[in-house]
Amino acid sequence: MSKGLHMREVTMYYAEGNNQITALDHVSISVEPGEFVAVVGPSGSGKSTFLSIAGAMLKASEGDIQLNGNHISKLTEKELSNIRLHEVGFIMQSSNLVPYLNVLDQLLVVKRMAGTIKKEDKVFAIKLLEELGLGLKLKSFPEELSGGEKQRTAIARSLMNNPNIILADEPTASLDTKRAHEVVSLIAQEVKSRQKAAIMVTHDERMLEYCDRVYRMYDGGLSLAES
Template structure:
């Protein structure tokens, strides 16, 4: 089975008060297409650093990241930006919607940035809004949406360019239990049905049964308990 996300022997260090500190220490992760992996760990364990490196936002001190079979090593910033736009869908704790754009416009902006033709973009928008139960909210501004609706729009935005990899950072943190489960269920379904590799950093143990694997970030490495 193809692995759409690979972190191979990733180490990340930084200088703190004249001392060299290691956040990630020869970390390895292979996520297959259709697989949904949860990553847990206490505050300060390096989860944000891990997710930033997996999402091509931060370059590791050493090691290699492969997205859909393509190495990020040695790529310039423009190339990395292009990969983030086309290969990665980010879902954050806060929906981070643009306040002056309607739901439909939020998605169209991503499509334009990705160079998608307008006809195809409109079809994709209709498909996603239908799938996520947002058809009746297509012309609503973010301040008129509930917390769950805003997070669903954020998921639609992440899926707009059909990325190979989905990365979610505490996607249930601002939601109640029922809405949080719905959001994670949507991520799991998208990974399974469309063959994406999905990784979610979370503290929410209630959603773990929806994941294929649960890993813990300890001493700079990912371990399965």
Template sequence: MTLTMKNISKSYQDGDQVVEVLKNVSLEVAQGEFVAIVGPSGAGKSTFLSIAGALLSPTVGEITIGGTELSNLSNKALTEIRLEKVGFIFQGANLIPYLNVRDQLLLIAELAGHRGSEAKQKADTLLSELGLTARQHNYPESLSGGEKQRVAIARSLMNNPDVILADEPTASLDASRGHKVVQMIAEEVKRNNKAAIMVTHDERVLDLVDRVVRIEDGHLRG
């Protein structure tokens, strides 16, 4: 399994009370599998995704990404995991306003210590696959919402991650563009044997995933 979450719980101290956000949840996502997490607001979806991507540590439980168990890793090692093994697609594209499309991708490679012609070739290949070659020198302010999300997808794939995590990737898009964006993620999952989790409220894109898991009151069902 590329991503394994085993007996994960997450709680916070809120004054005198302990708030349990996740309650002993487990999930395995295989290579080439695209899983959607659905559920009401406040159910723990964003917390779950943050833990899956090593942005947040669980109170209890184990996470394994690409064969690496995370619980005893240093902060520096966790940063390397996030850069090299996890590709994030956030609700808003979160592009850097002063970088053009191509440089958005090259920055990710540079942060991971990958420079030179190989990184440039990877960026150009991704931009071509996602229909962005003609926009590679444009800045975010001149891109449509759909184009920004495609750049975000390309950026998330820049370091060939084992795991893709998407947080409400269709939130700012109309139905047609949203469906196309999720279809692109699904195609990447199959083409390059990635494991992917998408948190979504958008039931119109659930036909594109392999499995739907519901989160409610801190528990996973599905």
């Protein structure tokens, strides 16, 4: 079984009136466990569509997507929902934390969505948060956290179900330079130590030093950037 994320000749069309818009144009990429790659490109180049397809939120018009050995283009909606819950960890532009949950419960709610919360889940959540420097913030609510702390909570939450794929969508958009470096270096560190396949979509060229490879996206096409 092929681990990681493998997309081959993936194309996405949208109908707009009588026209057919190509959002993704024969995109191919492979990301193995322990690899952290970046995708950069201007607004409207197809990055959001690419990430939605990679994360099993959107079905491609053509092509093959393997996510940790699952050919996701052949799965039902229920199976895709299961894949999103157990195989993919998402880190969004803004941390997307639930306002009325404290830091520890932000992680435990992921387990509740997947079933029940066991004692070992709580132990794992606390260990994750301590690793990411949030050990003293377990009972804090989002409004009491700095921007960097919110994003670190979001990183911990993305790892809570021990997924095989991490997808980060502009994770530094709301952070200053120092916090941005902290957050992306933390993502890179977790990807390496936990052997996750990870893709970060970003406009922030300063963050590319943490990535193993950089791809550029233009008009729905994806190509490896020259180093």
